[in-house]
Amino acid sequence: MTVEKQYSSDFEVILSHKHDNGDDLWTPPDKRLIKGSPFSTLESVMYLLELGMEPTESILKECAELIFSTWKEEGGFKLYPKGSIYPCLTIHAANTLCHLGFASDVRLQKTFQHLLDIQYVDGGWRCNKFSFGRGPETEYSNPFPTLTALNAFRFNNNYNKEPALNKAVEFLLEHWRIRKPIGPCHYGIGTLFMQVEYPFRNYNIFEYVYVLSFYDQAKKDKRFLEALDALKSKMVDGEIVVERVVPKLAGLSFCKKGKASNLATKRYHEILRNLQI
Secondary structure, eight states, X not given: OOOOGGGHHHHHHHHHTTTTTSSSTTOOTTOOTTTTTTSSHHHHHHHHHHTTOXXXXXXXXXXXXXXXXXXXXXXXXXXXXXXXXXXXXXXXXHHHHHHTTOTTSHHHHHHHHHHHHTOOTTSSOOOSOOTXXXXXXXXXXXXXXXXXXXXXXXXXXTXXXXXXXXXXXXXXXXXXXXXXXXTTTTBOOSXXXXXXXXXXXXXXXXXXXXXXXXXXXXXXXXXXXXXXXXXXXXXXXXXXXXXXOOGGGTTOGGXXXXXXXXHHHHHHHHHHHHHTO
């Protein structure tokens, strides 16, 4: 397995959870690919990639085939066999496959077009599911799925020339001003958002700045630069320090709470390269 030697123990821990949900590849028997967080199929794939595993490794190839098995002809992904095809789930599946190197696959190209076709009027993406009831705030898109969609689209050719994606970027930049919880799932910019969470799996300042740094629309925007400065202010001796990690990942060496993370700092340097700083 091609994982950096210093993270081999982390790989073993992730692999040890492969059958927790009752089947192989972190899935339950009915193949719900987001079941078992933080060791769901989609999340576990992203951890392995973050640790340096090549997408060509057999286990990741098997995971890619499993994810594609949920793809539907209209472009969505049905991650719950008996559930609806929600935009947020399609987005997370597409993002994982893009990180696995499948952005140019004809199925994902169809998914990209599907996502553009269902983009909400404010530029983001949202599901018609109102777990918190309905109110004025639910008329907005959901910021985190929108951020994840942009993370996937950046693997597509000419993503910086797509006006629809610029609109999604603007939606997220405006959330920096709005701050309050918005969207049917109530994503806000408050205390938790401002804590550096790593690995990327929730809406937070680090992933927000990282993804937007790929988009020309954001790079010189005052709102983005404010967010970048906020992230910089949290660094210690030039390194990213993990402020928040889900408890079940606390034992992994690459993302220890309160400690500097070499891999997280590499992501920060990627931000700087994107901005040519």
